[in-house]
Amino acid sequence: MDDEKTVREALDQWLTLADFEVSTFEEPRSALRLIDEGFPGILVTDLRMPGIDGLEVLERALARDPDLPVLLVTGHGDVPMAVEAMRRGAYDFIEKPFVPERLVDAIGRACEKRDLTLRLRRLHAVDDARGIENRLIGTSRAMEDLRREVLGLAATPVNVVINGETGSGKELVAQCLHAFSGRRDGRFVAVNCGAIPDTMMESELFGFEAGAFTGALKRRVGKLEYAHRGTLFLDEIEAMPLAGQVTLLRVLQERSLERLGSNTAVPADLRTVCASKVDLRAHSATGQFRADLYYRLGVAELRIPPLRERREDIPLLFEVFATRAAEAHGRTMRPLSARLVQDLAARPWPGNVRELRNAAERYAFGLDQLDGTQEAATGEPQPLSARVDAFERDLIRQTLQETRGNIAEVMRLLDLPRRTLNEKMQRHGLNRADFTE
Numbered sequence: 001m002d003d004e005k006t007v008r009e010a011l012d013q014w015l016t017l018a019d020f021e022v023s024t025f026e027e028p029r030s031a032l033r034l035i036d037e038g039f040p041g042i043l044v045t046d047l048r049m050p051g052i053d054g055l056e057v058l059e060r061a062l063a064r065d066p067d068l069p070v071l072l073v074t075g076h077g078d079v080p081m082a083v084e085a086m087r088r089g090a091y092d093f094i095e096k097p098f099v100p101e102r103l104v105d106a107i108g109r110a111c112e113k114r115d116l117t118l119r120l121r122r123l124h125a126v127d128d129a130r131g132i133e134n135r136l137i138g139t140s141r142a143m144e145d146l147r148r149e150v151l152g153l154a155a156t157p158v159n160v161v162i163n164g165e166t167g168s169g170k171e172l173v174a175q176c177l178h179a180f181s182g183r184r185d186g187r188f189v190a191v192n193c194g195a196i197p198d199t200m201m202e203s204e205l206f207g208f209e210a211g212a213f214t215g216a217l218k219r220r221v222g223k224l225e226y227a228h229r230g231t232l233f234l235d236e237i238e239a240m241p242l243a244g245q246v247t248l249l250r251v252l253q254e255r256s257l258e259r260l261g262s263n264t265a266v267p268a269d270l271r272t273v274c275a276s277k278v279d280l281r282a283h284s285a286t287g288q289f290r291a292d293l294y295y296r297l298g299v300a301e302l303r304i305p306p307l308r309e310r311r312e313d314i315p316l317l318f319e320v321f322a323t324r325a326a327e328a329h330g331r332t333m334r335p336l337s338a339r340l341v342q343d344l345a346a347r348p349w350p351g352n353v354r355e356l357r358n359a360a361e362r363y364a365f366g367l368d369q370l371d372g373t374q375e376a377a378t379g380e381p382q383p384l385s386a387r388v389d390a391f392e393r394d395l396i397r398q399t400l401q402e403t404r405g406n407i408a409e410v411m412r413l414l415d416l417p418r419r420t421l422n423e424k425m426q427r428h429g430l431n432r433a434d435f436t437e
Helices: 005-017 028-032 054-064 076-087 100-134 141-154 170-179 198-206 242-254 280-285 291-297 311-328 338-346 352-364 384-403 407-414 418-427
Strands: 043-046 070-074 092-095 160-163 188-192 231-235 256-258 265-267 271-276 300-303
Touching (some): 043 054, 054 076, 070 076, 100 141, 141 170, 170 271, 198 242, 242 256, 242 291, 311 338, 311 352, 384 407, 384 418
Parallel strands (some): 043 070, 160 271, 231 271
Antiparallel strands (some): 256 265
16 A cells, blocks of 8 residues: 555566565555455555555554554654554564565565464354353354354454343353453453442542542552453443543543553553443433444444243253252252243243343252242142232233333333232332332
8 A cells, every 4th residue: 555656556566476466555545444354465555645644554454453464664764653553563664665575575474474363263263153152052043143243243353332131141242252352362351330439430440540539548450451452341331420431432542541640641452342221322312321432332232132032042041050050069950840941931031041040040959939939849830829920920020120110101011000000019029119220
């Protein structure tokens, strides 16, 4: 890539004679559009060009694929800038005027490195396809689609937003995005934004120097810095205060941060995976979440299907969780009766996988009840009245969950008068406060 036509034509002829397949470009944007994680070649670019210089081309190319070899061609006076480019991840640089054989040799070595990278990625993809089935368990079409999407996004450097109900497994999906990515050797750092008080958010994320504020006795590395070269998982991102959103956006743009009480920037090369129970796009449209941060975080989005949309997976998940719990505590796993399997698949499971895991562990420990049912512990079928009672309780609980405790909406959806609903909630031990945000 060079803005001088004569240089492009000369290099094209020379490299073609050396058995390379060559594409030349006058300006960077056309070349950058071709680059992704599967791009089979390397990038050679001049350092000095009008509009976008070589350093910016390098940054944009590595953002698309951090392992892409980028070779810079520079003049004698630009050697310090080329050294800076090497520090930022460039593969090599060649100073003008250069001997064509040296350029051919450098390109050959870079192409060999690229070929090895792509072959290793293909091998990892085969292993990942097998390994992810042991993490994201299920044979339903919904889970097959989710596993395929996770592996596809894990192979890219893009930031991801995960949408899913409470207990659906958002952190597990985030861990898979990290474990099957090129950052797998880095740290996976999880932060629950909803559990951090607003006054502590900045120090928790960015860290601080000793003496930065009262009580700061020694330097502390923040979560963003700790996730350098790894993955940062921000759970309940919608709970982050607007002031924290501004600072987070700057860190993601600059790839560096300053601890509280410091004027020195430290690198923060990280990938963000965020989880939300709300529609961040809608929140950004109403000003409850910064739109510019949403577009930076939500380059790609994943939706985790709730259990009620993949009921065929429930018996398998239950058996896996119960077996693991039994083995961990030296117990013998009791077989599941056909009636129990049917009842498990028919339940609404408003708490999703978390609720199912809890029920499976109780079953493995031989407790007298399984979330209010006797059959799981005894193997005996329940009477009709108990089945109806359990169904009614689960239905009301699910509706409270979906409406976030909005009693008027529950009354409308279930077609119940307020007094009747209150009596049923009291009988089943359901409290509206447990379902409100």
